[in-house]
Amino acid sequence: MLSLSAMKMCTTIPEGRAACGYLRASNKRLGLVPTMGALHEGHLSLVRAAKAQCDAVAVSIFVNPTQFGPSEDLSKYPRQFERDCGLLEKEGIDILFAPAVEEIYPGGQVSWVVVEELSEKLDGRSRPGHFRGVTTIVAKLFHIIEPAAAFFGQKDAAQLAVIRRMVRDLNFPVEIVAGPIVREPDGLAMSSRNVYLALEERGRALVLQRALNEARQKFLAGERSAAKLITAAKEVFIREPKVALDYFEVVDPDTLDPVAHISERTLIAVAAYVGSTRLIDNLELQP
Secondary structure: OOOOOEEEOOOOHHHHHHHHHHHHHOOEEEEEEEEEOOOOOHHHHHHHHHHHHEEEEEEEOOOOOHHOOOOOOOOOOOOOOHHHHHHHHHHOOOEEEEOHHHHOOOOOOOOOOOOOOOOOOHHHHOOOOHHHHHHHHHHHHHHHHOOOEEEEOOOOOOHHHHHHHHHHHHOOOOEEEEOOEEEEEOOOOOOOHHHHHOOHHOOOOOOOHHHHHHHHHHHOOOOOEEHHHHHHHHHHOOOOOOEEEEEEEEEOOOOOOOOOOOOOEEEEEEEEEOOOEEEEEEEOOOO
């Protein structure tokens, strides 16, 4: 068993509720960073943001089976629990909530939290049922931890939009804070799934960032047509034929609806398969 001196580890819902309730009763603003483990600098940047903005920080590690499709990578998703614990203890968090699947989904799951329409766009369209699993587990975590603020990465832009809408529609008293995308030195967005990439795939994966940058350069040069930005980005992908483009879209960052002309804050989002590994990335344009 790991020795977690300053960090309290909770593996059951009653333990998590009690520990977080104690902090809230001490008038501490509690921040939550939900994760699936396999922590990298992107996660740790959210932990540091939570520490800066809150009096106490809880981090959850839970590989959520309900957000994986039947042909997706649940069984091989990287699990590095002891390493993750060491990283979080070094960051000085207060509570680690690390429940088993049976604790969160005892006897199966027949009740779901679904953000309709929004959950079927971008990644939701490519991964049916994915956001139903995301919003259900996040709602559970909000109910168990009761944070004042929750911290999510901008890399998962569609997820952010869906969670923000859930919070608004269901009146959760939680501030949703987005942390900027953290990148590797070569520009690849940090992701727990990057460990799947073989050496030659790692180089090919940079096409996502190149395509986004091509669209951004066209925008900075004065182009405002979403269709022309998309065409320019897709031409970048044509030059990397071993990477299969899933989508490249220009959308409203809140509704995820496509926009034809960029006249206000706009999200450019991309997803692609590098070998069997699905990666996502995005950037925001501000006219």
